Amino acid sequence: MKSVTELQKLSGNSAISGTNSNRHYTEPAMLKLIGSRVALLALVACACVLCIYFFPSTKLLVSRENQLPSPYPTKLPYRRIGNICQSRIREPSGITYHPKRKSLFVIGDEGHLYEMTMDGKVIRSKRLKRKDLEGLTVNPSNGHLYAVVEGNDTILEIDQKSLRIIRKFEINRKFNGQELLKKRGNGLEAIVFVPDPSHPEGGTFWVGNQSFDLRLGKEPSVVCQINIPLRSSRKKKAKGKIIRFFSMDTIDISGLTYDTRRNRLVVINDKPNLLQEVKYDGQVLHQYQLPGKDQEGVALDTMGYIYIAQENGEIIKFKPR
Known part of the structure; x- marks a missing residue:
């Protein structure tokens, strides 16, 4: 030494x-x-x-772009009017407002599809030969309805007049090689169509993947933007792909809608009883405590009223304060 x-x-x-x-x-x-x-x-x-x-999921962490800390939940800025249903609705799992027909459409988990007036009177109904339907939205351009199938991770196109299934779109589960939608996982629970006149397909879909565990390696709680060949393909079966996504810091995404007046997404979460206003990059702008339980779907009409579909068959209407 x-x-x-x-x-x-x-x-x-x-x-x-x-x-x-x-x-x-x-x-x-x-x-x-x-x-x-x-x-x-x-x-x-x-x-x-x-x-x-x-921390092996480097890609997932990097992809959580703009996932800023969510604001603390505050009181919902809406006044509860109450349940508007005048007839029994079987296990509603999704709801949407149809701007052309000025009516509400509600989908049930077992394939029951209803059209009702804005005060809750059922106009017509039909049983689709599909199960595990977990979300519903409308394309204002063609008037068709779109339902998301849990587990299969597919989107069904439904004719607004006949309520027949026209086309089926299978969603690619991966984004840049990363599997976001787990096969045999909890699956998709929410869907909304956001119109875009400049888009070749007339707009894109946003879907919410359900997760009950936010730890790395578990099924991710994500909202994905999906491109579907609505105009570029006439095939009865076609494929859609994820073109963008963001992660949520809350579990149990159960409903999605689009706020046309303020150009943002509205997300509801069942277990935490939350309603969130979210930008397209995933930034949570506002977070509100949602009354009730087992919230399965959310819709907004042109007057700003909110409609929450609950698993017990009720459709709760809220008025802006």
Whole structure:
């Protein structure tokens, strides 16, 4: 082992000193200093290894663009009017407002589709030969309805007049090689169509994937933007793809709608009983406490009234304060 004098010669200094001191280190002190620095480097290396081990989903973390801390939930700025249903609705799982027909459409988990007046009177109904229908929306341009199928992760196009299924769109589960929609997972629970005159298909869909665990490696709680060949294809079966997504910091997405007046998404979450106003990049603008329970769908009409479909068959109407 080299002596302190030899170390001093190698370093080109007459003495090994501290940062702000001229005092000389003895050999034991020098060894202690070197040992402490080696230990510090080892600690940093271990921390880096742990980060790599516990955070393998780098892509998912990076893709959570603009996921800022959500604002604290406040009181809903709407006054509850009450349940408007005049007839029994079987397990409603989605609701939408049809601007051309000036009516509400409600879909049930077992395939029951209803059209009702704005005060809750059922105009007509039909049983679709499909199950696990978990969301409903409308394309104002062609008037057709679109329902999302849980598990299969498909979108059904439904004729507004005959209530027949016209086309079926299967959604690609991956985005840039990353599986966002897990096969045999909780599946899609919400859907909304956002019109865009400049888009070649007339607009895009946004769908919400249900998750009950926000930990990494679990099924992600995400809202995905989907491009569907509404105009460019006439095939009865076609494919849609995810073109964008953002992660949510809340579980159990159960409903989606589009606020046309303020150009933003409205998301409801069943278990936490929340209603969130969200920008297209995922930034939560407002978060409100949602009264009731088992909320399965949300709709907004042109007057600003909100309609919440509950699993118990009720459609709760709210008026802006």
